[in-house]
Amino acid sequence: MADSDIRKGHCLCGAVTLAARITSDGIMACHCQQCQRWTGGGPLINVRVADVALSGEDAITHVRNSEWGERGFCGTCGSTLYWRMQDGEISSLAIGLFDDQSGWTMKEEIFTDRRPDWLPHFDGASQSTEAEEFAKLDKYLEGDAS
Ligand SMILES: [Zn+2]
Ligand SMILES: [Zn+2]
Structure with a gap:
């Protein structure tokens, strides 16, 4: 995947627009029950990104459903935007936001x-x-604390 693969997207109402560098053509699905409830059914499907440029950040609402993570969504239209570690970088975005989803394959x-x-x-x-995921998270959080 080329370093220059910058793709654009926006939420349903357009209050939040974004551009991000796609860092993997492998997308991933989270089937946890929080994601199922958050998306309204089915998994949360993400693509890994870096260098995220957002506009309309004032429209983004965050909700914390665990001690470590938070979910960002458009407070106007409710569109799912991202899950991230609390106060962490945005390293993945919901695929449905993007205008162009070509070239991606479900890998995880x-x-x-x-x-x-x-x-x-x-x-x-x-x-x-x-x-298995909680074991990985425990390892990550332990590493974070030291
Ligand atoms: Zn919106
Ligand atoms: Zn999940």
Whole structure:
């Protein structure tokens, strides 16, 4: 993936617009129950990004549903924008915001034991359970504290 792959997007109402450098053509799905409720059904599907430029930041509302993470959404139209570590950088964005989703492949599914029965898994995507994800998070948080 070229370093210069900058893509643009916006929320449903247009109050929040963004441009971001796409750092991987592999997208990922989170099947955790918080994401299912937040998106209104199905997983939260993200693409990894860097150098995020946002306009309309005043329209963004944050909600904290865990001790470590926070979710950003448009306070006007409700569009899902991103999940990030609290006060951390935005390192992934919801794919539906982007005008151009070409060239992306589902590579990673997490919280797979929370995936509902009606939703098949993506062929070729790595699979990781809730317990595996929390083990990774614990390691990350321990590293953060030291
Ligand atoms: Zn909006
Ligand atoms: Zn999730």
